[in-house]
Amino acid sequence: MSGATPVGFRDRAREALADPTLREALLSIRRGWPHARARAIARLPEFDALRDHGRAIKDHVLAHLDLYLERFERAVTASGGSVHWARDAAEARRLVLEICKRAGARTVTKSKSMIAEEIDLNAWLEAHGIVPVETDLGEYIIQLAGQRPSHLVGPAVHMTREEITELFARHHGTPPSERAEELVAEARRVLRQRYLEADVGITGANFLIAESGSVITVTNEGNAELTHGLPRTQIVVASIEKIVPTMEEAFTLLRLLARSATGQEFSTYTTVVTGPRRAEDLDGPEAFHVVLLDNGRSGMIGGTLRSMLRCIRCGACLNHCPVYLAVGxxxxxxxxVGPMGAVLSPVLYGIETARALPEASSFCGRCEEVCPVRIPLPALLRYWREEAWRRQLAPPAARWGMRLWRHLALRPGLYRIASGVVARVLGLLAGRRGALRRLPLAGGWTGSRDLPAPEGATFTSLYRKGVR
Ligand code: SF4
Structure with missing residues (x-):
């Protein structure tokens, strides 16, 4: 999966916190999308009712997923296309490569797809002599930079304009341009030629419509339209939970998606594609393939993580998460990434590898508050923490510490005595300064600031005295 692994989260988070350029970029998210979302929602009084409806649609689909997937396959086949089933990333990559080879592809254009990222498609195609060209501006930028997306909606949101200017000048051999409009025009010039050269177009899907076999993509740049409209072969890579019964349900979810993502009422381009080109069509691909990826999702349906499959990848939970907004x-x-990533990553990489991600949460609950399909993200993060505990993945010191705390918490009298002793010792250690620079066995509390010492009293004793 993109050669990336959640191992090393703490070290990367520390580096990110010390990066002033990244801090500036993350600040622009904090100042932008959450406010745009709030304004868009204020203009739509029925937004909460729409969220309930969205949740109900997704729950219904998940309860009958087999039925809708089969219906989708029949509809795609009836329209002249083909559906291919992939159990895991390796199978999905193999299927895409086979289609590309049959099409004699040397260059493929791609519009933004998280599933393509999930199966690490670009590296696989390159290793087999096929050049993938990202056509979403943000994806194009990070492809040139040799990076991964840092956000579901804005893949290059971590980069400054100066960095992009330098990147374009280096790769395009053009004089550096400072203005955003000039950078966009430059990318458009380069990409236009690539669209014309491509043998295959690969897109993701925001929704798959079971009744008609249609695929819906939304973009703000129109790049998905050119990706599936110009090459002779189109491949859609999508995960199984993207299915919805009818167009009507898809449009309910689209109303939630754009508002939650960027505060737009609707994305600039919403495109519906059904099968290959028909005799009366002016354009469109001659061959139309949909690769449907499971990759652990069917295993989530019967368990605690089922609600995570409602996710419509809006990114709102990232934009409101204090951890994501601090480390990127x-x-x-x-x-x-972000709260949804901290729930999904252990499914994809295993909790042994991704254990640090569910730990990286303040449990403030903002992610659940803003999620358009009401996914209980904190509860799902807690599930993974409990799972890690059950499998004894925490370091021995943490496990002993938690056992000791549990032992005391179950004995209120003993807890009061022990916490009273600790409060007194901390008060003595702090001395007249009234604060501790370092805390034995709990250095994280004093790593970046002093800890004010308790003044000889515990929370319980103050509470009993009625001090508020
Ligand atoms: S978990 Fe909810 S808020 Fe986060 S990306 Fe998915 S739908 Fe959006």
Whole structure:
């Protein structure tokens, strides 16, 4: 998976916290999308009812997923296309490569797809002599930079304009241009030629419509339209939970998606594609393939993580998460980042590898508050923490510490005595300064600031005296 791994999260997070350029970029998310979302929602009084409806649609689909997937396959086949089933990333990569080879592809254009990231498609195609060209501006930028996306909606949101200017000048051999409009025009010039050269177009899917076999993509740049409209062969890579019964349900979810993601009422381009080109069509591909990826998702349906499959990849939970907004996406070392990534990554990489991600949460609950399909993200993060505990993945010191705490917490009298002793000792250690620079066995509390010492009293004793 993109050569990335969540191992090393702590070190990468520390580096990210010390990076002033990244801090500036993350600040622009904090100042932008959450406010745009709030304004868009204020203009739509039925937004909460729409969220309930969205949740109900996704729950219904998940309860009948086999039925809708089969219906989708029949509809795609009836329209002249083909559906291919992939159990895991390796199978999906193999299927895409086979289609590309049959099409004699040397260059493929791609529009933004998290599933393509999940199966590490670009590296695989390159290793087999096929050049993948990203056509979403953000994806194009990070492809040139040799990086992974750092955000679901804005893949290059961590980069400054100066960095992009330098990158374009280096790769395009053009004089550096400072203005955003000039950079966009430059990317457009380069990409236009690539669209014309491509043998295959690969897109993701925001929704798959079971009744008609249609694929819906949304973009703000129109690049998905050119990706599936110009090459002779189109491949859609999508995960199984993207299915919805009808167009009507898809449009309910689209109303939630754009508002939650960027505060737009609707994305600039919403495109519906059904099968290959028909005799009366002016354009469109001659061959149309959909690769449907499971990759652990069917295993989530019957368990605690089922609600995570409602996710419509809006990114709102990232934009409101204090951890994501402090360390950015690359610290996670995963394709999926922020709160939703901290829940999904252990499914993809295993909790042994991704254990640090569910730990990286303040449990403030903002992610659940803003999630358009009401995914209980904190509860799912807690599930993974409990799972890690059950498998004894925490370091021995942490496990002993928690056992000791549990022992005391179950004995209120003993807890009061022990906490009273600790409060007194901390008060003595702090002395007249009233604060501790270092805390034995709990250095994280004093790593970046002094800890004010308790003044001889515990929370319980103050509470009993009625001090508020
Ligand atoms: S978990 Fe919810 S808020 Fe986060 S990306 Fe998915 S749908 Fe959006």
């Amino acid at each position: 996406g690359h610290a996670y070392g995963s394709v999926y």
